[in-house]
Amino acid sequence: MSTQPSEAVERRLYNALWWAKVQSAGPLAVESDTPAVAGLTRAAEPDGSTVWLVPTMPSGAGHAVLDELGTPPVAVEQPNETARVLSIVVACCWTDRSGTAWPGAIGTLTQVRAVYAGMRGRAEQSSDLTLIIGSLRRLHATHWIRWNEKAGEVRLGPRVINWTAADQATLRDLCRHLPDPPAAVLTTAADESEAEPLPASDDGQEAGDE
Amino acid sequence: MSELQHALFDPLLQDLSDRARDEVLAAFSAVQYAAHPVAEVQLAGLRDVTLRRQVQKMLKLIGRVLVQVEGTHWTSGYADDIAAALTAQGWQPLSVVDRAVLVLVLIHSVAIPRSEGILTGDSWKSARPTTVDELRTTKISGEERRLALQRLRAAGLIQLSGDHSGGPSYIPGPQLQRLTPAARRRLQDQLILAAAPASPIAEAIRARNGTATPLDDASSSAEHSRAEQEEGVA
Numbered sequence: 001m002s003t004q005p006s007e008a009v010e011r012r013l014y015n016a017l018w019w020a021k022v023q024s025a026g027p028l029a030v031e032s033d034t035p036a037v038a039g040l041t042r043a044a045e046p047d048g049s050t051v052w053l054v055p056t057m058p059s060g061a062g063h064a065v066l067d068e069l070g071t072p073p074v075a076v077e078q079p080n081e082t083a084r085v086l087s088i089v090v091a092c093c094w095t096d097r098s099g100t101a102w103p104g105a106i107g108t109l110t111q112v113r114a115v116y117a118g119m120r121g122r123a124e125q126s127s128d129l130t131l132i133i134g135s136l137r138r139l140h141a142t143h144w145i146r147w148n149e150k151a152g153e154v155r156l157g158p159r160v161i162n163w164t165a166a167d168q169a170t171l172r173d174l175c176r177h178l179p180d181p182p183a184a185v186l187t188t189a190a191d192e193s194e195a196e197p198l199p200a201s202d203d204g205q206e207a208g209d210e
Numbered sequence: 211m212s213e214l215q216h217a218l219f220d221p222l223l224q225d226l227s228d229r230a231r232d233e234v235l236a237a238f239s240a241v242q243y244a245a246h247p248v249a250e251v252q253l254a255g256l257r258d259v260t261l262r263r264q265v266q267k268m269l270k271l272i273g274r275v276l277v278q279v280e281g282t283h284w285t286s287g288y289a290d291d292i293a294a295a296l297t298a299q300g301w302q303p304l305s306v307v308d309r310a311v312l313v314l315v316l317i318h319s320v321a322i323p324r325s326e327g328i329l330t331g332d333s334w335k336s337a338r339p340t341t342v343d344e345l346r347t348t349k350i351s352g353e354e355r356r357l358a359l360q361r362l363r364a365a366g367l368i369q370l371s372g373d374h375s376g377g378p379s380y381i382p383g384p385q386l387q388r389l390t391p392a393a394r395r396r397l398q399d400q401l402i403l404a405a406a407p408a409s410p411i412a413e414a415i416r417a418r419n420g421t422a423t424p425l426d427d428a429s430s431s432a433e434h435s436r437a438e439q440e441e442g443v444a
Contacts, residue, residue: 013295055272061242076364
């Protein structure tokens, strides 16, 4: 008999440690040869270099119970703006809506700004960019999107891999109600100095931090 | 069964009746996702000892445990053995600046009032606000601090206090209530080691831990904040 812990115990510890990591830091990008972790869905990067490990809950577990209890989840700042910008990023980056949302295509800040103004039904206002950037940063920090601030480019984040067929049907319908984004002109390889300077501060509410 | 299909939880859930499974999943979700601890009376999965044991088992699979708060409420937190294993691996999702700002809030809102006898118990909940002035240090730029405050608020580690009389001020966030009793004690020890490293109580903590220097997960921020305290700029 071996003195090592049994394989099942080791496996449980392996799973628990990875789960603790994704709960404390959000979905994690790992080498593609990292062994599977039970319950963590793998979202492969388009170039195959890495995969994201994304926690997945069984049906019946989720935020819905909080509504029933009348108890809030951890608050999101500027929730309406943040949700609005997420829907715009979906419209810009989920270009092939016959398939799944992940990994989607690269969208641009120019597209997001255009759809945002169209959604509001008016020309862009100076405060719009500050609100948009604040929302993009929040969504990036929570892995709903990947926001490359220097290039002004955005992609959907690994969390969207958990969107079900029903979620995607709802989002397809939502996208139909949003103004069509202009064609994306990618700047990833362009000289950084050409990029438009972004607001240094986030949004109005967070200015209260100072 | 077909609706479950979850590689990690199915072996536990498939043995439960539909009703028990619903209650367990509701309680599991509530303690995992609610910003604040949930009242035991609200959920059968927390009230009923047998169902609660199933919730514990689910949490254990993902490195977490149930944490009881004030005798009547429950939340979830990281299991001590998992936290220790991750700390030993050097796992640290918070940046050093974020930890330093968090420690300053904990010192002003909890540690100082506790040392003055204003706060009792071992909870990290406090209504004593930490003002922006108390967070000013020469070690962290205003912009770095502002961004750290945003991140800490988004993570639920700090929150704005209701007292706006002297400008914005902060209190510990609801996530601090997820600390297990052992984690609360570790954090208290680390703050003592940071704020009064030469004190007899710090010496006793080091002797108990069998260490000459802090090795815990808060060590970097604790040292950072100690430097600030010594310079009298915090």
